[in-house]
Amino acid sequence: MPDAPRTHAGTPASRFQLPAGPWVTVFDALCACFPAIAAERWRDRFARGLVRDANDHALALAAPYRVGANIRYFREVADEPVIPYVETLVHADANLVVACKPHFLPVAPVGAYVRETLLTRLVRRLDNPALVPLHRIDRETAGLVLFSANPATRGICQALFRERRIRKQYLAVAPPLPELSFPYVHRSRLEPGEPFFRMREGVGEPNSETVIDVFARGTDTWTYRLEPVTGRKHQLRVHMAALGAPILHDRCYPGLEDQRPDDPERPLQLFAHTLAFDDPITGELREFTATVGPM
Structure with a gap:
């Protein structure tokens, strides 16, 4: 089968490492690991060269399974929502x-x-x-x-x-925390919550840490500078909610709101504001600042 381009309809490939399992073929493994995707859809992707190995060679439907193999595949979604906002x-x-x-x-x-x-x-x-x-x-x-x-x-x-070796700082708008002394360090143990896409603070040794400082004080809200020492899922959102100051317009924390369309008038007031690091190739200091910020 001739090799296909490294993109499909302008879309880059997704990557997946095959886990340990009883499967005979890559096809079997993918069907088992992605049960929400019908087997017929996987067959179609194999037939069109949209499932590939780490060297970007198209895989046959009967390609043998090997634990740890790196697979590249192209996802397709019908009726994908259009996002009108520009990077x-x-x-x-x-x-x-x-x-x-x-x-x-x-x-x-x-x-x-x-x-x-x-x-x-x-x-x-x-x-x-x-x-x-x-x-x-x-x-x-x-x-x-x-x-x-x-x-x-x-x-x-x-x-x-x-x-x-990289310093990331965020800005977040949330209710005031006048009882705390800043900068304040919040540590906790984060673990999967309910439903599956949420996180929660649990009991045990902390596995997450955030340094919190005040960037600007307002009457009803403050703007905080948040520096994550660790990079756990939803870490900043969970930590601020745990302190009693959930980030403005957060639909997941502290409680899960009803699902509704994205509202451009009420975006989550959390911004990845700065990145700073020593360039690993040139050694020079790199510092970048976001072009967006609190409303």
Whole structure:
């Protein structure tokens, strides 16, 4: 079968590492690991060369399963919602790309979103299917996201996050906390909550830490500067809610609100505001500031 392009309809591939299991073929493993996707859809993807190995070679339907194998596949979603908000390209060089994401735009393909993601938009805009996000921020959060643009230097760029050599600061609008002394350090144990996409604070040794300071004081709300020391899912949102100051317009914390369409007049007031690190290739200090901020 001839190789297909590294993008499909301008959409980059999703990546998946095959876990341990009893399967005979890659097809069997994918059907088991993604039960929400019909087997017929997987057969169609294999037939069109949309399931590929780590070297970007199309896999046959009978390709043998191997634990730990890295698979690339192209997702397709019918009737994908259009997100009318536009990202800003902040920086681009041969190794790193920084973009400022608007509210409601996912960083990478997930759920009902494939084309309408920051990654897919940047792949098209920069004509670089090798782009990979080095970290994620929530769909509801706006602000800076850092991408690797070069597979040859990706490992040392990923180490910035793994070794905590990158400084990230967020701005958040929330109720005042006059009883606290700032800067305040909040530590807790975060664990999966209910439903599955929420997190909660549990009992036990802390696995999350946030440094909280006041950026500006208002009458009804304050703007806080949040610096996550760890990078747990929904960490900043859970920590602020736990302190009694949930971030303005948070639909998940402290309680889950009824599902409703995204409201551009009431976006979550959380912004990935700055990124700072020593460039792992050149050694120079890199500092970036978001082009969006509190309303």
